[in-house]
Amino acid sequence: MSGTPEGRTPEELHAESVRAWERNAEAWTKLSRAGYDRCRDLFNTPTFMRILPEVRGLRGLDIGCGEGHNTRLLARRGALMTALDAAPTFIRHAAEAERSEPLGIGYQVASATALPHADACFDFATSFMCLQDVADQDSAVAEAFRVLRPGGFLQFSITHPCFQTSKWGWLKDEAGRRTALTVGDYFSGDGQVTVDEWCFGAAPEELRARFPKFRVLYFKRTLGSWLNLLLAKGFVLEEFAEPTPDDATLREHPEEADAREIAYFLIVRVRKPR
Numbered sequence: 001m002s003g004t005p006e007g008r009t010p011e012e013l014h015a016e017s018v019r020a021w022e023r024n025a026e027a028w029t030k031l032s033r034a035g036y037d038r039c040r041d042l043f044n045t046p047t048f049m050r051i052l053p054e055v056r057g058l059r060g061l062d063i064g065c066g067e068g069h070n071t072r073l074l075a076r077r078g079a080l081m082t083a084l085d086a087a088p089t090f091i092r093h094a095a096e097a098e099r100s101e102p103l104g105i106g107y108q109v110a111s112a113t114a115l116p117h118a119d120a121c122f123d124f125a126t127s128f129m130c131l132q133d134v135a136d137q138d139s140a141v142a143e144a145f146r147v148l149r150p151g152g153f154l155q156f157s158i159t160h161p162c163f164q165t166s167k168w169g170w171l172k173d174e175a176g177r178r179t180a181l182t183v184g185d186y187f188s189g190d191g192q193v194t195v196d197e198w199c200f201g202a203a204p205e206e207l208r209a210r211f212p213k214f215r216v217l218y219f220k221r222t223l224g225s226w227l228n229l230l231l232a233k234g235f236v237l238e239e240f241a242e243p244t245p246d247d248a249t250l251r252e253h254p255e256e257a258d259a260r261e262i263a264y265f266l267i268v269r270v271r272k273p274r
């Protein structure tokens with residue numbers, strides 16, 4: 001943890017968060033495309049895709065798409081995808097991938113909090129690991145609701161509000177294995193922003209040393225606060241998942257065992273009533 005920005009307006013925090021993502025984008029794209037975003041690839045995205053309803057032939061919007069990895073998976077399932085991200089470098093990389101292997105995805109630079117789309121023009125929306133990084137989550141959820149047709153769904157993943165609080169740390173045994181998590185600041189962190197600096201743990205040291213650490217502003221909410229936000233905007237809760245590696249994955253990647261102790265991520269699907 002590297003600090004808590006004090007006394008900033010929501011607009012300043014939004015701008016700072018987007019600047020930080022723009023600075024992260026080059027390294028994030030290189031390292032995740034090299035396979036070092038292990039949580040995403042081994043259990044977070046697989047769980048997301050497993051619970052996703054049929055999307056073939058549906059118009060989908062991917063919010064905070066990064067370099068487009070998950071958007072491409074949705075397009076390969078037959079969805080007609082539009083995607084956006086606030087960081088131009090991510091969109092440049094995503095659009096380059098689209099040019100070299102066209103999947104019919106339209107990318108643009110835009111914020112989750114002000115979607116450049118007409119009301120009710122999508123059948124579904126996704127957001128993979130973005131909304132915890134958005135300063136104005138109220139507007140982001142309202143915007144997703146607005147652009148969905150009645151009966152459409154939003155499915156999103158976030159850092160798990162109960163376990164990834166601003167005060168957390170592992171208890172380890174003599175062999176250094178992570179055995180249990182200590183968690184604090186759950187309630188006092190609600191509505192707070194914290195800044196974290198980190199890199200993908202699986203990336204080799206010499207590769208990590210070539211890039212600055214990722215700097216991410218997290219806008220914390222309790223679980224209850226997330227659920228009440230969704231309900232207040234008019235969504236109906238439909239499904240939850242807490243991704244964790246399965247036995248086969250764990251045999252191949254025993255280093256991911258801590259993700260069986262706690263849930264790092266939460267996936268939620270909500271629906272706009274007809």
Ligand SMILES: C[S@@+](CC[C@H](N)C(=O)[O-])C[C@H]1O[C@@H](n2cnc3c(N)ncnc32)[C@H](O)[C@@H]1O
Nearest residue numbers: 021064065066085086087111112128129130133
């Ligand atoms: C953890 S990355 C996830 C990227 C991608 N969805 C994935 O799963 O690989 C979070 C993404 O959210 C984007 N983001 C952050 N704030 C945003 C905002 N207000 N509007 C749109 N995108 C935003 C970042 O630029 C970044 O690409």
